[in-house]
Amino acid sequence: MHKSVERLLLMSDSEVLGLREQAAAGVRRLPRRSQFSHLLRHFLERFFNHETASPDGDAKARMVLIACAAGLPPFIVAIYLWPVYHAFIRVAVPGNEAIVPGPPPYWVQVNHHLFFVVYSFAVTGIVTVFEWDLFFPDLLDVLVLNILPIPHPRLFFARVTAIAVLLAGFLFDANVLATVVLPAAIDPPSLAGFLAGHALAVGASGLFAAAFIVALQGVLLFVFGDRWFRKISLFVQGAILALLLLTLLLFPVYSDATAVVLGSGSNAAWWFPPFWFVGIYQCLMEGPSALPVHAQLAQLGCELTLGAIALAVLVYPLAYRRRVYQLVQGANARSGRNVIVRSLHKLLHATVLRAPVRRAVFHFIGQTLLRVPRYRIYLVLYGSVGVAIVAATVMRFAVAHGQVHLEVTAEGIRAAIGIAPLWTLAGLRVALTSSGNRQGNWIFRNVHGQPLQFATALEMFSAARIWAFAWSAIVTLTTAVAFRAIAPSELLTWQATAAQLLLAVGLCVVLADAFFLNVTTVAFSGEPQPKAPNLAFTILKYFLFFPPVVTVATVVPVWIGHSMARFALVTIAFTAAHFVLRARHHGIVKEYCRYDGPQEGEGEHHLNLLGLSRLRRG
Structure with missing residues (x-):
């Protein structure tokens, strides 16, 4: 690539020169730009170098990746249109000469x-x-x-x-x-x-x-x-x-x-x-x-x-x-919470959030998720993609008597009950395990000590899974109820409804256990990855997860039918999978508590500022 083109794409020099080369090059004269030009470059850089678009700070590489990703799909489709408009295979028909198909029909x-x-x-x-x-x-x-x-x-x-x-x-x-x-x-x-x-x-x-x-x-x-x-x-x-x-x-x-x-x-x-x-x-x-x-x-x-x-x-x-x-x-600050929210919190405190540690992390997630722009855009992106995938799975267009009719298939609705929890939990896991302020993790280490006790660590790490399960269950059950208004008659019987509800709750429980199996950090306090994840492997994970989940969601309700024995068998299978994954998660947390120690340099300056270093050593 020519150096001038590379500088144009990367907005910087193509290579880093040593001190000797810089001295030999003489005084570098920067181009004189107007105030408007500086402002324009500043705003353009902010479009790519902000927390949402580039959380790891590598805005230039991300910009090139986005540009390639945006331009490749129509380019590939254009290439694949060549054999459609050009006959490179001659088909011999008995009794006639070789027929060369012409261009495709007009429409x-x-x-x-x-x-x-x-x-x-x-x-x-x-x-x-x-x-x-x-x-x-x-x-x-x-x-x-x-x-x-x-x-x-x-x-x-x-x-x-x-x-x-x-x-x-x-x-x-x-x-x-x-x-x-x-x-x-x-x-x-x-x-x-x-x-x-x-x-x-x-x-x-x-x-x-x-x-x-x-x-x-x-x-x-x-x-x-x-x-x-x-x-x-x-x-x-x-x-x-x-x-x-x-x-x-x-x-x-x-x-x-x-x-x-x-x-x-x-x-x-x-x-x-x-x-x-x-x-x-x-x-x-x-x-x-x-x-x-x-x-x-x-x-x-x-x-x-x-x-x-x-x-x-x-x-x-x-x-x-x-x-x-x-x-x-400035905006007027308003205090107080909704009555419904307070009632819901009281119910949660009396049931799944009885432990103070779990309760603290649970509310920390709820108060943080919608305040940080990067987490909000994660929710928007995953939510909109999930809605589009579910709608594309359910809707069909049929042509009858010269008119276009919108149809809804039973198979699509069954598949949507499996896609909804899978995609919701995938998006929540990305948001909750993304690296936020790693240095802010010092408060958890000092309140609960280091290494963590097993019971405390289990409560801390389980809060994210419970939070994700609760919202995935709300989204999935809402989807199932909403589809009843347009579902075919075969999905409106009480047997079909019970099978769908069982599948929705069971998938939410098992998928929440699977997605948060190896999570051993408090939400938003994970350590940044040393390098950007491979996009191909990330997409491959979704291709591997989607077919089994969609197959289970499509086949299991039909297989249950009117048999109570099969209904009980599926319930036992979901329960067994849940306990197996929970046992495995307990083992991972035990290993973390046994071998995990304070990271080098992490949080030490916070401890010194607060005068807590001696208390920690004592």
Whole structure:
């Protein structure tokens, strides 16, 4: 790679020079940049080098990884389209000469164009939602940047320019590789028309998604204010991410209905944004021969894209000003807890949280999880992906009598009962075992001593498992109850309902034991990993866990049927698995208490500051 290109990608020099080489190079003259340029670079760096996007501080490597991950899927799809449009295998039919299949049918080609539009729409929207919290100033910006001799209009336009550069960069990155490969893959009759249609369609699709989300954020912030916006922000982010991921994951399902929806002029086409931009694609590619529905959808897409951009430009300055004003003014603190929450806490204290150590860690988790941005975004990402996977598993589109109908399958609902606890516990484990403030762990060591006693350590480490089990059970049972409103009649009998409830509770218990089997740290106080985890192995774990869990969730309720003996047998199996995993966890905790000691240098400065080092040695 050329050094200038590498410096551009990494925002730094490609190599570290020794002192002798630096002395031989002479005085290094830094480029003279304007104040606006410094602000622009600062805001762009913050998009990647913040706690949520880069918890380990390696923002540059993470940025390159994200860029490659965003651009590869459409590039690979474009390559795989080559054998679809080019006959490299001749099939001999008896009585005829070798038949060379031509290009795919018209609506299959439209579906190919639709994929690239949907991908650009989803990826740009996901990036916009992920960087949601950085589009407006926070308290640190107000305390640091506003007191510097920087004109407020310059500060505002620098942030706006950084947002535009970020979104334009991801939009370019997600589509440029596929645009280079597609002409050779599909051999369009008009290269100029195809390139214009593809570039404008995918560009307008991503631009509409980004502008709509920024406008929505600005409207919510301006109308509700900062305090209420923070309360609903997580739910709005999760809902938007779930819809975007669902649009992408359900593409193989609804692509079969594209011909019916667009060919019949159904109203569904007017409510699905990717269809608007496919109209732009087909109009520019086909010219006057394009179907009338494509021209109508293209006009609607252009008008709504310009409207979303205009709304974002109008609302963003108003929301920006109100956000800064409320940060300077401060929020009114409110004390007290909800009556329902207090009643629930009393119930938990009398049952599963009777030990003071477990109770303390349990409430520490609940009060910490929603206050740290990195943990909040973990919950949003895992929650939205889980909702999208469950919806994609349950929903099916069927075409009958020229109409598209949404169907719900019994197998999909059974599989969803297994996916819900698996994905919920996976997300909670990532959040609870992620490295927070490792130095803050000194308080636990000094209150309970080092090494920990077995009973104390067991209570401390079990709190995270109980917390995760409680929420996974709430999510899974809520999912099962919600699906009863749309479930087929075969799932509404009391035998089927009892089997689903047994499976939901049993999977929550066993999966919670399995996910937190080797956890020997208090939540959020784990030690950072020496190197970043391998993404391929992380994904492989999910591929290994998903098939068995989904198979059990799909097969076991049918196998139980109306047999009480099989129902009791499954109950015994879940109970036995739970006790085996608990016994194994007890053994792991015993080994930890026997051999674990204070880490070198960890917490010693805290002990010295508090004058507790002698007390600890005594």
